[in-house]
Amino acid sequence: MSLRSADGGAASGQTAGETAGRAPERRPEARKRKNFLGRQPLGLLFSAPYVIYVLAVLAFPLGYAVYISFHDYFFTAPRVKVDRPFVGLDNYITVLTDPAVQRSFANIGVFLVINVPLTVGLSLVLANALNRVTKLRTFFRVSYYVPYVTASVAVVGVWLFLFQQNGLVNELLGPLAPNPSWLVNSWLAMPTVALYVTWKQLGFFILLYLAALQNIPDELYESASVDGGSKWVQFWNITVPGVRSASVLVTLLATITGANLFTEPYLLTGGGGPDGASTSPVFLMYQKGILQGNPDLAAALGVVLVIGVLLIALIQKRLVGGKED
């Protein structure tokens, strides 16, 4: 007889006396199993694929990167024996005292200061507008989304056409065109990259806000309208607080993707030009880790970047999220 049928019998057909007599023997064992597997053991099975994925694809590489960052490390062929001594904070010191690294963090700071507020503001306003559009709604939504799903390599050509020395923007600006031009100007290269990234990713963030907007009850707007609240008052007092959770998400995602900037300066400004004005930390990680064979320095830089992004995200969550959570 299987354990299951025995249990079933106990639950359905056995007398109270029998149950009472056997229960004390089984209870500690069952409790032990219950404690070990939790209240819903099946949940472990369902969550296992994702847990394994997180461990294999995120936790392990991150842990390994931390390990590499504290050692004199380079990649070797299997079976090649080399010393990889523990070097303490040496890699961190080398990286943090490198002027190119310092500049890349300053560059990414400029990028985030421009990109994140612009992304949050524009996507909220445009999502609000799209939410009210009744005609051509799908057309507009798709139009905003197309740049997001198009490969950067393809879209970059359009921006080069717009922002090069003889590009459309300078043609329109005439004598007001900057000299040196946008992408080779130390002051304008990073802001131009930030604008490009804002435009390219706007569609995704608009979708997030559109979803959040559906959760705001119409009654709130009707009440505000009855009370004489203008559109601006409605937007500021109902819409903005109503999508706060989406704002937190958009801010965090824009910050994280912005801090990991690589493709755009690689393609738009020839690998962080002019003279390093649009170099990003991730681009330097690629240079040091992959091209130059210094994964220890690249890992140290990566760890610093992760910590930096986590700190910024924490501050943003406190500022934007308010007391929501």
Added chain:
Amino acid sequence: MKRFSTATRVLSVAALTIMGAGLAGCGGGGGAGGSTAESATTAKGPIKIWYSNNEFEVKWGKAMVESWNAAHPDEKIDAQEIPAGKSSEEVIGAAITAGNAPCLVFNTAPVAVPQFQKQGGLVALDSFPDGAQYIKERTGDLADQYKSTDGKMYQLPWKSNPVVLYYNKDIFTQAGLDAENPKLGTQAEFVETARALVKSGATANAVWPSPASDFFQSWFDFYPFYAANSQGAPLLKDGKATFDSEEGKQVAAMFETLYQENLASKEVFQGDAFGEGKSAMSLAGPWAIAAYKDKINWGAVPVPGSEAQSDGSTFSDAKNVAMYSACENQGTAWEVMKFATSKEQDGKLLADTGQMPMRQDLPATYADYFATNPLYTQFAEQAGRTVEVPNVPNSVEIWQTFRTAYAKSVIFGNESVDAAFTGAAEKVNQLAAQK
């Protein structure tokens, strides 16, 4: 305080164990395993090779493999193009680490060899009894440039693309310049011609070398001119930087003038500016002949030095063949290496790709080919006077250091050439001295 459940704790311990095991596994330790070095170099059997994805080289590669396989049914070659990546070197480096590199790569960049060697990914070709002799007899003294700092040879010099100065005859004619005998004999004439071209309105850019920060971009602006200006000095000699010199600064000043006077663009061009008629001159090797054949009415002259010269040097832009340590049948791989670089196969490579096999006395060896393809003759003559990237530790980082200093001073004018070159030379010397 939130308490973790037993399951969470067990899972955490399991995760840490997995990570620990992974770290130990990736630690690079472990016994040697497998065969000894001696038996590996004599082992025969099937091998894998990679070649470039350039359509002309693919054609040559397929024919070479077919020819070998027909004659060696027990030692067949399994060939494929180098897997796609940002660069071939990244892909090869990853394959070395993963232990699945092929036996041979027919497109190994000399600049990457020191790094591959450090990774333990290459087989010294001197370990074959006839290795050193074969290379010396085929390539002559030029082969010495490819010797590593430990005195061994980890690459077989295969083919070069001697860089020359291409010019667009139509743009020259439009600018009122003599397109058949252009004034490009010296660097001063080069600058004067550039001024005339832009001033005439025939082109907005006399020349458009990429201003990008990639470490290899200097091979196609500064380095060929520097080689021409210095009787073929490499970037480093005896472990010391040579570019912080009169010759180096002269070339830097020339390019500085081009950028300051807007004769060369500081912007990135997506594509080949010369091939699309956006610039009047360009530095490239013989591979470009096939590419420009139906697009540009071109001419080519040797890269000018500061003085007129008939025997100036240039950058080789060579790609070599290397054997990778993951190869089990190294005996076969070595035989394939020799077969693929034999006189017959080199002739086929020349005919299919227009690139110059690194052989002694190339013009005489393939006299018939050059008689029927005179456009290639100047490249064959130039092939004997080429300079390679120095084979030193931290080669890529050294070139990146130079490129950064060059971009900062010459292209964008944010520092004086003197200060930038002196600073770069100090750092380069330190990098070259490291193991």
